[in-house]
Amino acid sequence: MKRTALLALLAAVLVFPAVFTLPFPRHVMIMIFLYGSLAVAWNILAGYCGQISLGHAVFFGIGAYTSTLLVARAGLTPWAGMAAGAALAVVFSQAVAFPVFRLRGHYFAIATIAVGEIVQTLVINWDWAGGARGVFVPIKRPDSLWNFQFHESKALYYYVALGLLLLGLAVTRWLERSRHGYYFRAVREDQQAAASLGVNVAREKHRAIAVSAGLTALGGTFYAQYIFFIDPESVLSLSLSILICLVAVLGGVGTLWGPVVGAAVLVPLSEYTRVWLGGTGRALDVVIYGALIMVIAVLQPAGLVGLAARLGRGRRG
Amino acid sequence: MEIVNFAHGEFLMLAMYVAFFAWALGHLDPLLALPLAVLALAALGWATYHGLIRWVLGGPMLAQIFATFGLAVFLRAGAQFLWGVDFRVVQDPWLGGRVALGPVFVGLPQLAASVAALVAFLGLWRFLARSETGVALQATAQDRQAAALMGVDTDRMYALGWALGAGCVGAAGALLAMYFYVFPDVGGTFALLAYVTVALGGFGNVPATLAAGVVVGLVEVFAGLLLAPAIKYAVVFLLYLAIVLWRPQGLFGRW
Numbered sequence: 001m002k003r004t005a006l007l008a009l010l011a012a013v014l015v016f017p018a019v020f021t022l023p024f025p026r027h028v029m030i031m032i033f034l035y036g037s038l039a040v041a042w043n044i045l046a047g048y049c050g051q052i053s054l055g056h057a058v059f060f061g062i063g064a065y066t067s068t069l070l071v072a073r074a075g076l077t078p079w080a081g082m083a084a085g086a087a088l089a090v091v092f093s094q095a096v097a098f099p100v101f102r103l104r105g106h107y108f109a110i111a112t113i114a115v116g117e118i119v120q121t122l123v124i125n126w127d128w129a130g131g132a133r134g135v136f137v138p139i140k141r142p143d144s145l146w147n148f149q150f151h152e153s154k155a156l157y158y159y160v161a162l163g164l165l166l167l168g169l170a171v172t173r174w175l176e177r178s179r180h181g182y183y184f185r186a187v188r189e190d191q192q193a194a195a196s197l198g199v200n201v202a203r204e205k206h207r208a209i210a211v212s213a214g215l216t217a218l219g220g221t222f223y224a225q226y227i228f229f230i231d232p233e234s235v236l237s238l239s240l241s242i243l244i245c246l247v248a249v250l251g252g253v254g255t256l257w258g259p260v261v262g263a264a265v266l267v268p269l270s271e272y273t274r275v276w277l278g279g280t281g282r283a284l285d286v287v288i289y290g291a292l293i294m295v296i297a298v299l300q301p302a303g304l305v306g307l308a309a310r311l312g313r314g315r316r317g
Numbered sequence: 318m319e320i321v322n323f324a325h326g327e328f329l330m331l332a333m334y335v336a337f338f339a340w341a342l343g344h345l346d347p348l349l350a351l352p353l354a355v356l357a358l359a360a361l362g363w364a365t366y367h368g369l370i371r372w373v374l375g376g377p378m379l380a381q382i383f384a385t386f387g388l389a390v391f392l393r394a395g396a397q398f399l400w401g402v403d404f405r406v407v408q409d410p411w412l413g414g415r416v417a418l419g420p421v422f423v424g425l426p427q428l429a430a431s432v433a434a435l436v437a438f439l440g441l442w443r444f445l446a447r448s449e450t451g452v453a454l455q456a457t458a459q460d461r462q463a464a465a466l467m468g469v470d471t472d473r474m475y476a477l478g479w480a481l482g483a484g485c486v487g488a489a490g491a492l493l494a495m496y497f498y499v500f501p502d503v504g505g506t507f508a509l510l511a512y513v514t515v516a517l518g519g520f521g522n523v524p525a526t527l528a529a530g531v532v533v534g535l536v537e538v539f540a541g542l543l544l545a546p547a548i549k550y551a552v553v554f555l556l557y558l559a560i561v562l563w564r565p566q567g568l569f570g571r572w
Binding site for chain 2: 046052054098099100102103105106107109110111113114115117118121122124125238242245246249253283284286287289290291292293294295296297298301
Protein backbone atom coordinates (compact mmCIF):
# COMPACT_ATOMS: atom_id res chain seq x y z
CA MET A 1 0.00 0.00 0.00
CA LYS A 2 2.66 2.45 1.12
CA ARG A 3 5.01 1.17 -1.56
CA THR A 4 2.35 1.68 -4.23
CA ALA A 5 1.74 5.25 -3.06
CA LEU A 6 5.47 5.98 -3.19
CA LEU A 7 5.82 4.52 -6.67
CA ALA A 8 2.82 6.56 -7.85
CA LEU A 9 4.40 9.69 -6.37
CA LEU A 10 7.71 8.92 -8.08
CA ALA A 11 5.94 8.34 -11.41
CA ALA A 12 4.05 11.62 -11.04
CA VAL A 13 7.28 13.49 -10.29
CA LEU A 14 9.00 11.88 -13.27
CA VAL A 15 6.32 12.88 -15.80
CA PHE A 16 5.84 16.37 -14.28
CA PRO A 17 8.10 18.20 -16.79
CA ALA A 18 6.21 16.57 -19.69
CA VAL A 19 2.92 18.00 -18.42
CA PHE A 20 4.09 21.37 -17.12
CA THR A 21 6.20 22.89 -19.84
CA LEU A 22 6.27 26.47 -18.54
CA PRO A 23 9.50 27.50 -16.78
CA PHE A 24 7.94 28.73 -13.52
CA PRO A 25 6.30 25.52 -12.26
CA ARG A 26 9.44 23.65 -13.20
CA HIS A 27 11.54 26.21 -11.35
CA VAL A 28 9.41 25.79 -8.23
CA MET A 29 9.83 22.02 -8.41
CA ILE A 30 13.60 22.34 -8.92
CA MET A 31 13.81 24.57 -5.85
CA ILE A 32 11.77 22.04 -3.87
CA PHE A 33 14.22 19.31 -4.86
CA LEU A 34 17.27 21.47 -4.14
CA TYR A 35 16.14 22.70 -0.72
CA GLY A 36 14.72 19.26 0.02
CA SER A 37 18.11 17.68 -0.65
CA LEU A 38 19.91 20.31 1.46
CA ALA A 39 17.49 19.77 4.33
CA VAL A 40 17.88 15.99 3.99
CA ALA A 41 21.65 16.44 4.28
CA TRP A 42 21.32 18.76 7.28
CA ASN A 43 18.89 16.31 8.84
CA ILE A 44 21.51 13.54 8.88
CA LEU A 45 23.69 15.58 11.23
CA ALA A 46 21.01 17.46 13.16
CA GLY A 47 18.04 15.16 13.06
CA TYR A 48 19.69 11.79 13.49
CA CYS A 49 22.89 12.71 15.31
CA GLY A 50 21.39 15.63 17.27
CA GLN A 51 24.04 18.25 16.39
CA ILE A 52 22.15 21.37 15.34
CA SER A 53 24.36 23.14 12.84
CA LEU A 54 23.61 26.72 11.89
CA GLY A 55 26.56 26.88 9.52
CA HIS A 56 25.63 24.52 6.73
CA ALA A 57 25.89 27.31 4.18
CA VAL A 58 29.67 26.82 4.48
CA PHE A 59 29.45 23.36 2.89
CA PHE A 60 27.00 24.64 0.30
CA GLY A 61 29.36 27.50 -0.49
CA ILE A 62 32.37 25.18 -0.73
CA GLY A 63 30.48 23.12 -3.31
CA ALA A 64 29.41 26.19 -5.25
CA TYR A 65 32.78 27.95 -5.16
CA THR A 66 34.93 24.89 -5.89
CA SER A 67 33.07 23.91 -9.04
CA THR A 68 32.61 27.49 -10.25
CA LEU A 69 36.28 28.40 -9.77
CA LEU A 70 37.38 25.18 -11.47
CA VAL A 71 35.07 25.96 -14.40
CA ALA A 72 35.93 29.64 -14.64
CA ARG A 73 39.66 29.49 -13.93
CA ALA A 74 40.69 25.98 -15.05
CA GLY A 75 38.04 25.13 -17.65
CA LEU A 76 37.09 21.82 -16.06
CA THR A 77 33.68 20.26 -16.38
CA PRO A 78 31.34 21.12 -13.46
CA TRP A 79 30.92 17.43 -12.75
CA ALA A 80 34.59 17.21 -11.77
CA GLY A 81 34.04 20.38 -9.75
CA MET A 82 31.07 18.79 -8.07
CA ALA A 83 33.16 15.81 -6.96
CA ALA A 84 36.04 18.07 -5.90
CA GLY A 85 33.65 20.36 -4.00
CA ALA A 86 32.09 17.47 -2.13
CA ALA A 87 35.52 16.08 -1.27
CA LEU A 88 36.72 19.48 -0.09
CA ALA A 89 33.59 19.96 2.02
CA VAL A 90 34.17 16.59 3.68
CA VAL A 91 37.79 17.47 4.45
CA PHE A 92 36.80 20.88 5.76
CA SER A 93 34.04 19.38 7.90
CA GLN A 94 36.53 17.03 9.53
CA ALA A 95 38.87 19.92 10.37
CA VAL A 96 36.08 22.06 11.77
CA ALA A 97 34.64 19.13 13.68
CA PHE A 98 37.51 19.12 16.19
CA PRO A 99 36.69 22.43 17.86
CA VAL A 100 32.92 22.56 17.33
CA PHE A 101 32.14 19.06 18.55
CA ARG A 102 33.70 19.88 21.88
CA LEU A 103 30.59 21.96 22.47
CA ARG A 104 27.05 20.84 23.01
CA GLY A 105 23.56 22.13 22.39
CA HIS A 106 23.16 25.87 22.06
CA TYR A 107 26.91 26.43 22.27
CA PHE A 108 27.53 24.08 19.38
CA ALA A 109 25.01 26.06 17.35
CA ILE A 110 26.81 29.32 18.15
CA ALA A 111 30.18 27.86 17.20
CA THR A 112 28.81 26.76 13.83
CA ILE A 113 27.55 30.30 13.22
CA ALA A 114 31.05 31.56 14.03
CA VAL A 115 32.55 29.12 11.49
CA GLY A 116 30.11 30.40 8.88
CA GLU A 117 31.03 34.01 9.61
CA ILE A 118 34.76 33.27 9.39
CA VAL A 119 34.43 31.59 6.00
CA GLN A 120 32.13 34.28 4.64
CA THR A 121 34.47 37.07 5.80
CA LEU A 122 37.51 35.36 4.29
CA VAL A 123 35.81 34.75 0.93
CA ILE A 124 34.56 38.35 0.80
CA ASN A 125 38.18 39.45 1.11
CA TRP A 126 39.57 36.88 -1.29
CA ASP A 127 39.99 38.70 -4.62
CA TRP A 128 41.00 35.69 -6.69
CA ALA A 129 37.67 34.06 -5.82
CA GLY A 130 35.75 37.16 -6.82
CA GLY A 131 35.61 38.75 -3.37
CA ALA A 132 32.35 40.43 -2.43
CA ARG A 133 31.45 40.81 -6.12
CA GLY A 134 31.09 37.09 -6.65
CA VAL A 135 31.86 34.95 -9.69
CA PHE A 136 29.96 34.26 -12.88
CA VAL A 137 29.83 30.80 -14.37
CA PRO A 138 31.02 31.29 -17.98
CA ILE A 139 28.11 30.68 -20.33
CA LYS A 140 28.74 27.92 -22.85
CA ARG A 141 26.49 27.15 -25.77
CA PRO A 142 24.97 24.93 -27.02
CA ASP A 143 23.46 23.08 -24.08
CA SER A 144 25.38 20.02 -23.08
CA LEU A 145 25.41 17.56 -20.27
CA TRP A 146 29.23 17.75 -20.19
CA ASN A 147 29.12 21.48 -19.43
CA PHE A 148 26.13 21.08 -17.11
CA GLN A 149 24.38 24.05 -18.72
CA PHE A 150 20.89 23.92 -20.14
CA HIS A 151 19.57 27.21 -21.46
CA GLU A 152 16.80 25.93 -23.69
CA SER A 153 14.78 23.98 -21.17
CA LYS A 154 14.79 23.37 -17.44
CA ALA A 155 13.89 19.69 -17.86
CA LEU A 156 17.43 18.38 -17.39
CA TYR A 157 17.99 20.58 -14.33
CA TYR A 158 14.78 19.12 -13.03
CA TYR A 159 16.06 15.55 -13.30
CA VAL A 160 19.49 16.36 -11.89
CA ALA A 161 17.90 18.06 -8.85
CA LEU A 162 15.54 15.14 -8.43
CA GLY A 163 18.54 12.83 -8.57
CA LEU A 164 20.27 14.80 -5.78
CA LEU A 165 17.19 14.54 -3.60
CA LEU A 166 16.80 10.82 -4.25
CA LEU A 167 20.49 10.30 -3.47
CA GLY A 168 20.08 12.09 -0.13
CA LEU A 169 16.96 10.06 0.69
CA ALA A 170 18.69 6.81 -0.25
CA VAL A 171 21.66 7.62 2.00
CA THR A 172 19.30 8.51 4.85
CA ARG A 173 17.29 5.34 4.36
CA TRP A 174 20.46 3.28 4.34
CA LEU A 175 21.70 5.06 7.48
CA GLU A 176 18.41 4.48 9.27
CA ARG A 177 18.91 0.75 8.96
CA SER A 178 22.67 0.58 9.39
CA ARG A 179 24.65 0.28 12.59
CA HIS A 180 25.80 3.88 12.29
CA GLY A 181 22.23 5.13 12.11
CA TYR A 182 21.61 3.55 15.50
CA TYR A 183 24.83 4.99 16.86
CA PHE A 184 23.84 8.44 15.60
CA ARG A 185 20.50 8.27 17.34
CA ALA A 186 22.10 7.01 20.53
CA VAL A 187 24.44 10.01 20.48
CA ARG A 188 21.47 12.30 19.93
CA GLU A 189 19.49 10.91 22.84
CA ASP A 190 22.27 10.79 25.41
CA GLN A 191 25.97 11.15 24.67
CA GLN A 192 27.13 9.80 27.97
CA ALA A 193 24.87 6.78 27.85
CA ALA A 194 25.97 6.08 24.27
CA ALA A 195 29.63 6.36 25.25
CA SER A 196 29.12 4.05 28.23
CA LEU A 197 27.68 1.43 25.86
CA GLY A 198 30.80 1.52 23.76
CA VAL A 199 29.78 3.96 21.01
CA ASN A 200 32.74 6.04 19.92
CA VAL A 201 30.82 9.33 20.16
CA ALA A 202 33.47 11.54 18.57
CA ARG A 203 33.97 9.22 15.61
CA GLU A 204 30.24 8.87 14.94
CA LYS A 205 29.80 12.65 15.01
CA HIS A 206 32.69 13.03 12.55
CA ARG A 207 31.00 10.47 10.28
CA ALA A 208 27.66 12.25 10.46
CA ILE A 209 29.10 15.65 9.60
CA ALA A 210 31.17 14.16 6.75
CA VAL A 211 28.11 12.64 5.05
CA SER A 212 26.07 15.75 5.70
CA ALA A 213 28.75 18.11 4.38
CA GLY A 214 29.38 16.10 1.21
CA LEU A 215 25.69 15.96 0.28
CA THR A 216 25.25 19.68 1.00
CA ALA A 217 28.20 20.54 -1.26
CA LEU A 218 26.62 18.66 -4.18
CA GLY A 219 23.63 20.98 -3.85
CA GLY A 220 25.99 23.97 -3.91
CA THR A 221 27.44 22.96 -7.26
CA PHE A 222 23.97 22.42 -8.65
CA TYR A 223 22.91 25.88 -7.49
CA ALA A 224 25.92 27.50 -9.17
CA GLN A 225 25.22 25.71 -12.46
CA TYR A 226 21.55 26.62 -12.28
CA ILE A 227 21.83 30.31 -11.33
CA PHE A 228 25.22 30.95 -13.09
CA PHE A 229 26.24 33.47 -10.46
CA ILE A 230 27.44 33.04 -6.90
CA ASP A 231 28.60 35.53 -4.30
CA PRO A 232 29.27 35.22 -0.57
CA GLU A 233 25.85 36.65 0.30
CA SER A 234 23.91 34.10 -1.74
CA VAL A 235 25.87 30.89 -0.99
CA LEU A 236 27.66 31.47 2.33
CA SER A 237 25.32 33.61 4.41
CA LEU A 238 23.78 32.79 7.75
CA SER A 239 20.32 33.28 6.26
CA LEU A 240 20.93 30.36 3.90
CA SER A 241 22.03 28.19 6.83
CA ILE A 242 18.83 29.10 8.64
CA LEU A 243 16.70 28.42 5.60
CA ILE A 244 18.15 24.91 5.30
CA CYS A 245 17.28 24.11 8.92
CA LEU A 246 13.92 25.76 8.63
CA VAL A 247 12.87 23.46 5.80
CA ALA A 248 13.78 20.41 7.85
CA VAL A 249 12.24 21.75 11.06
CA LEU A 250 8.97 22.61 9.36
CA GLY A 251 8.68 19.14 7.88
CA GLY A 252 9.94 17.15 10.84
CA VAL A 253 13.48 16.66 12.12
CA GLY A 254 14.91 13.18 12.42
CA THR A 255 12.49 11.63 9.95
CA LEU A 256 13.12 10.41 6.42
CA TRP A 257 10.36 12.38 4.73
CA GLY A 258 10.24 15.42 6.99
CA PRO A 259 12.71 17.55 5.01
CA VAL A 260 10.94 16.73 1.74
CA VAL A 261 7.55 17.65 3.16
CA GLY A 262 9.04 20.86 4.57
CA ALA A 263 10.50 21.81 1.19
CA ALA A 264 7.25 20.97 -0.60
CA VAL A 265 5.37 23.36 1.70
CA LEU A 266 7.91 26.12 2.26
CA VAL A 267 9.39 26.56 -1.22
CA PRO A 268 6.08 27.21 -3.04
CA LEU A 269 5.04 29.44 -0.14
CA SER A 270 8.21 31.49 -0.37
CA GLU A 271 8.28 31.55 -4.18
CA TYR A 272 4.70 32.78 -4.33
CA THR A 273 4.96 35.25 -1.44
CA ARG A 274 8.12 36.52 -3.10
CA VAL A 275 6.25 36.97 -6.35
CA TRP A 276 3.27 38.64 -4.68
CA LEU A 277 4.88 40.54 -1.82
CA GLY A 278 8.63 40.47 -2.36
CA GLY A 279 8.89 43.28 -4.90
CA THR A 280 8.00 45.94 -2.37
CA GLY A 281 11.44 45.69 -0.74
CA ARG A 282 9.64 45.64 2.58
CA ALA A 283 10.39 42.02 3.45
CA LEU A 284 6.81 41.19 4.39
CA ASP A 285 7.43 37.63 3.20
CA VAL A 286 10.27 37.34 5.71
CA VAL A 287 8.04 38.70 8.50
CA ILE A 288 5.60 35.88 7.79
CA TYR A 289 8.53 33.45 7.72
CA GLY A 290 9.75 34.50 11.15
CA ALA A 291 6.29 34.25 12.65
CA LEU A 292 5.91 30.81 11.09
CA ILE A 293 9.14 29.56 12.67
CA MET A 294 8.02 30.69 16.13
CA VAL A 295 4.61 29.09 15.72
CA ILE A 296 6.17 25.78 14.64
CA ALA A 297 8.68 25.85 17.50
CA VAL A 298 5.97 26.41 20.09
CA LEU A 299 3.10 24.34 18.75
CA GLN A 300 4.62 21.54 16.78
CA PRO A 301 8.34 20.92 17.34
CA ALA A 302 7.98 17.55 15.60
CA GLY A 303 7.02 19.34 12.38
CA LEU A 304 4.33 18.54 9.85
CA VAL A 305 5.27 14.87 9.76
CA GLY A 306 4.80 14.72 13.53
CA LEU A 307 1.48 16.48 13.22
CA ALA A 308 0.31 14.02 10.56
CA ALA A 309 1.40 11.09 12.73
CA ARG A 310 -0.52 12.51 15.69
CA LEU A 311 -3.65 13.03 13.62
CA GLY A 312 -3.32 9.50 12.23
CA ARG A 313 -3.03 8.04 15.72
CA GLY A 314 -5.99 10.11 16.90
CA ARG A 315 -8.21 8.73 14.16
CA ARG A 316 -7.28 5.14 14.88
CA GLY A 317 -7.37 5.40 18.68
CA MET B 318 19.49 30.08 32.03
CA GLU B 319 20.65 27.49 29.51
CA ILE B 320 18.71 29.21 26.75
CA VAL B 321 20.49 31.34 24.20
CA ASN B 322 18.49 34.26 22.91
CA PHE B 323 19.28 34.34 19.22
CA ALA B 324 17.23 37.52 18.97
CA HIS B 325 19.71 39.37 21.20
CA GLY B 326 21.01 41.43 18.30
CA GLU B 327 17.48 42.31 17.23
CA PHE B 328 16.75 43.49 20.78
CA LEU B 329 19.77 45.76 20.45
CA MET B 330 18.47 47.01 17.11
CA LEU B 331 15.05 47.80 18.64
CA ALA B 332 16.70 49.66 21.53
CA MET B 333 18.63 51.74 19.00
CA TYR B 334 15.40 52.53 17.17
CA VAL B 335 13.81 53.57 20.48
CA ALA B 336 16.68 55.99 21.04
CA PHE B 337 16.54 57.19 17.43
CA PHE B 338 12.80 57.85 17.43
CA ALA B 339 12.97 59.50 20.85
CA TRP B 340 15.44 61.88 19.26
CA ALA B 341 13.72 62.27 15.88
CA LEU B 342 10.17 62.65 17.17
CA GLY B 343 10.53 63.79 20.76
CA HIS B 344 13.83 65.72 20.50
CA LEU B 345 15.20 63.65 23.35
CA ASP B 346 18.91 63.08 23.49
CA PRO B 347 19.91 59.36 23.58
CA LEU B 348 21.14 59.95 27.14
CA LEU B 349 17.62 60.99 28.20
CA ALA B 350 16.07 58.22 26.13
CA LEU B 351 18.23 55.67 27.94
CA PRO B 352 15.74 54.95 30.76
CA LEU B 353 13.00 54.76 28.17
CA ALA B 354 14.96 52.19 26.13
CA VAL B 355 15.77 50.19 29.26
CA LEU B 356 12.11 50.06 30.28
CA ALA B 357 10.85 49.29 26.77
CA LEU B 358 13.35 46.48 26.28
CA ALA B 359 12.80 45.05 29.77
CA ALA B 360 9.09 44.91 28.94
CA LEU B 361 9.93 43.24 25.63
CA GLY B 362 12.12 40.69 27.39
CA TRP B 363 9.40 39.96 29.91
CA ALA B 364 6.82 39.60 27.15
CA THR B 365 9.16 37.36 25.13
CA TYR B 366 9.50 35.05 28.07
CA HIS B 367 5.78 34.84 28.74
CA GLY B 368 4.69 34.75 25.13
CA LEU B 369 7.34 32.47 23.69
CA ILE B 370 10.11 31.02 25.84
CA ARG B 371 7.87 29.62 28.53
CA TRP B 372 6.19 27.39 26.00
CA VAL B 373 9.39 25.81 24.74
CA LEU B 374 11.28 25.47 28.05
CA GLY B 375 10.31 21.85 28.50
CA GLY B 376 10.46 21.08 24.80
CA PRO B 377 13.31 19.77 22.68
CA MET B 378 16.42 21.90 22.28
CA LEU B 379 15.59 22.40 18.64
CA ALA B 380 12.35 24.13 19.58
CA GLN B 381 14.25 26.43 21.94
CA ILE B 382 16.77 27.39 19.29
CA PHE B 383 14.15 27.98 16.65
CA ALA B 384 11.78 29.91 18.88
CA THR B 385 14.31 32.69 19.43
CA PHE B 386 15.65 32.34 15.91
CA GLY B 387 12.17 32.86 14.55
CA LEU B 388 11.81 35.89 16.80
CA ALA B 389 15.06 37.28 15.40
CA VAL B 390 13.93 36.85 11.80
CA PHE B 391 10.52 38.29 12.65
CA LEU B 392 11.88 41.38 14.44
CA ARG B 393 14.50 42.10 11.81
CA ALA B 394 12.09 41.80 8.90
CA GLY B 395 9.45 43.64 10.91
CA ALA B 396 11.80 46.58 11.42
CA GLN B 397 12.56 46.58 7.71
CA PHE B 398 8.85 46.48 6.94
CA LEU B 399 7.98 49.34 9.28
CA TRP B 400 10.99 51.63 8.96
CA GLY B 401 12.74 50.60 5.76
CA VAL B 402 16.40 49.74 5.25
CA ASP B 403 17.78 53.29 5.43
CA PHE B 404 20.68 53.98 7.74
CA ARG B 405 19.59 56.52 10.33
CA VAL B 406 21.83 58.64 12.53
CA VAL B 407 21.19 60.67 15.66
CA GLN B 408 22.67 64.06 14.80
CA ASP B 409 24.53 66.19 17.31
CA PRO B 410 24.01 64.20 20.48
CA TRP B 411 24.94 66.02 23.68
CA LEU B 412 28.01 63.92 24.02
CA GLY B 413 30.20 64.43 21.00
CA GLY B 414 33.75 65.15 20.08
CA ARG B 415 36.63 63.70 21.98
CA VAL B 416 38.65 64.09 25.10
CA ALA B 417 42.34 63.67 25.67
CA LEU B 418 43.35 61.11 28.24
CA GLY B 419 47.05 61.86 28.40
CA PRO B 420 48.41 61.17 24.91
CA VAL B 421 45.32 59.20 23.83
CA PHE B 422 42.23 60.72 22.26
CA VAL B 423 38.97 58.98 23.05
CA GLY B 424 35.57 59.72 21.57
CA LEU B 425 33.33 61.13 24.31
CA PRO B 426 30.28 58.95 23.42
CA GLN B 427 32.48 55.85 23.39
CA LEU B 428 33.96 56.82 26.75
CA ALA B 429 30.49 57.36 28.21
CA ALA B 430 29.39 53.99 26.83
CA SER B 431 32.38 52.26 28.42
CA VAL B 432 31.73 53.89 31.78
CA ALA B 433 28.05 53.00 31.59
CA ALA B 434 28.92 49.41 30.66
CA LEU B 435 31.21 49.16 33.69
CA VAL B 436 28.51 50.61 35.95
CA ALA B 437 25.95 48.16 34.57
CA PHE B 438 28.39 45.32 35.03
CA LEU B 439 29.09 46.23 38.66
CA GLY B 440 25.39 46.64 39.40
CA LEU B 441 24.53 43.31 37.80
CA TRP B 442 27.36 41.54 39.56
CA ARG B 443 26.41 42.88 42.98
CA PHE B 444 22.75 42.14 42.36
CA LEU B 445 23.45 38.53 41.38
CA ALA B 446 25.95 37.86 44.14
CA ARG B 447 24.47 39.78 47.07
CA SER B 448 20.70 40.15 46.84
CA GLU B 449 18.32 37.34 47.67
CA THR B 450 16.60 37.67 44.32
CA GLY B 451 19.95 37.52 42.55
CA VAL B 452 20.91 34.33 44.34
CA ALA B 453 17.51 32.83 43.55
CA LEU B 454 18.08 33.76 39.91
CA GLN B 455 21.43 31.99 39.88
CA ALA B 456 19.92 28.97 41.61
CA THR B 457 17.21 28.78 38.94
CA ALA B 458 19.86 28.91 36.24
CA GLN B 459 21.86 26.13 37.87
CA ASP B 460 19.03 23.71 38.56
CA ARG B 461 15.44 24.63 37.94
CA GLN B 462 13.91 21.76 39.87
CA ALA B 463 16.14 22.09 42.90
CA ALA B 464 15.44 25.81 43.02
CA ALA B 465 11.72 25.18 42.78
CA LEU B 466 11.97 22.70 45.68
CA MET B 467 13.66 25.40 47.75
CA GLY B 468 10.65 27.61 47.26
CA VAL B 469 11.95 29.77 44.42
CA ASP B 470 9.27 30.88 41.99
CA THR B 471 11.29 29.78 38.95
CA ASP B 472 8.73 31.11 36.50
CA ARG B 473 9.16 34.61 37.92
CA MET B 474 12.93 34.18 37.97
CA TYR B 475 13.02 33.27 34.31
CA ALA B 476 10.83 36.26 33.48
CA LEU B 477 13.11 38.45 35.59
CA GLY B 478 16.19 37.04 33.87
CA TRP B 479 14.76 37.88 30.47
CA ALA B 480 13.66 41.34 31.57
CA LEU B 481 17.10 42.04 33.09
CA GLY B 482 19.02 40.82 30.08
CA ALA B 483 16.85 42.75 27.67
CA GLY B 484 16.99 45.84 29.89
CA CYS B 485 20.80 45.80 29.72
CA VAL B 486 20.54 45.55 25.95
CA GLY B 487 18.21 48.55 26.09
CA ALA B 488 20.91 50.59 27.81
CA ALA B 489 23.55 49.37 25.36
CA GLY B 490 21.33 50.24 22.40
CA ALA B 491 20.64 53.77 23.59
CA LEU B 492 24.36 54.40 24.19
CA LEU B 493 25.33 52.86 20.88
CA ALA B 494 22.82 55.03 19.04
CA MET B 495 24.94 58.06 20.01
CA TYR B 496 27.71 57.05 17.65
CA PHE B 497 26.53 54.25 15.39
CA TYR B 498 24.06 54.02 12.52
CA VAL B 499 20.65 52.52 13.14
CA PHE B 500 19.37 50.02 10.60
CA PRO B 501 17.45 46.71 10.72
CA ASP B 502 20.52 44.46 10.38
CA VAL B 503 22.67 46.32 12.89
CA GLY B 504 22.31 43.63 15.55
CA GLY B 505 23.88 40.75 13.67
CA THR B 506 27.58 41.32 14.25
CA PHE B 507 27.14 42.67 17.77
CA ALA B 508 25.05 39.70 18.83
CA LEU B 509 27.50 37.16 17.45
CA LEU B 510 30.34 38.98 19.22
CA ALA B 511 28.26 38.93 22.40
CA TYR B 512 27.67 35.15 22.20
CA VAL B 513 31.32 34.50 21.48
CA THR B 514 32.38 36.77 24.34
CA VAL B 515 30.10 35.02 26.81
CA ALA B 516 31.11 31.58 25.56
CA LEU B 517 34.77 32.60 25.75
CA GLY B 518 34.45 33.69 29.36
CA GLY B 519 32.22 30.88 30.52
CA PHE B 520 28.45 30.88 30.67
CA GLY B 521 26.73 32.24 33.76
CA ASN B 522 29.82 34.03 35.00
CA VAL B 523 29.60 37.83 35.02
CA PRO B 524 33.22 38.81 35.83
CA ALA B 525 34.55 36.23 33.36
CA THR B 526 32.36 37.79 30.68
CA LEU B 527 33.87 41.19 31.39
CA ALA B 528 37.38 39.76 31.15
CA ALA B 529 36.50 37.96 27.92
CA GLY B 530 35.01 41.21 26.63
CA VAL B 531 38.36 42.93 27.16
CA VAL B 532 40.14 40.06 25.38
CA VAL B 533 37.75 40.17 22.43
CA GLY B 534 38.04 43.95 22.19
CA LEU B 535 41.83 43.87 22.23
CA VAL B 536 42.03 41.05 19.68
CA GLU B 537 39.59 42.88 17.42
CA VAL B 538 41.54 46.13 17.55
CA PHE B 539 44.97 44.54 17.10
CA ALA B 540 43.76 42.27 14.29
CA GLY B 541 42.35 45.35 12.59
CA LEU B 542 45.58 47.26 13.11
CA LEU B 543 48.13 44.56 12.28
CA LEU B 544 46.31 42.46 9.65
CA ALA B 545 43.35 44.15 7.99
CA PRO B 546 40.23 45.83 9.36
CA ALA B 547 38.03 43.75 7.06
CA ILE B 548 38.95 40.45 8.69
CA LYS B 549 39.10 41.49 12.34
CA TYR B 550 35.93 39.61 13.27
CA ALA B 551 37.16 36.48 11.50
CA VAL B 552 40.25 36.63 13.71
CA VAL B 553 38.11 36.98 16.84
CA PHE B 554 35.98 33.98 15.88
CA LEU B 555 39.06 31.93 14.97
CA LEU B 556 40.53 32.68 18.37
CA TYR B 557 37.27 31.57 19.93
CA LEU B 558 37.36 28.24 18.07
CA ALA B 559 41.00 27.74 19.04
CA ILE B 560 40.25 28.37 22.71
CA VAL B 561 37.19 26.12 22.62
CA LEU B 562 39.38 23.31 21.27
CA TRP B 563 41.49 23.64 24.38
CA ARG B 564 38.83 24.65 26.93
CA PRO B 565 35.26 23.92 25.79
CA GLN B 566 33.88 25.45 28.97
CA GLY B 567 35.46 28.83 28.18
CA LEU B 568 38.46 30.48 29.77
CA PHE B 569 37.00 30.72 33.26
CA GLY B 570 34.09 28.29 33.06
CA ARG B 571 33.84 25.51 35.57
CA TRP B 572 32.00 22.52 34.12
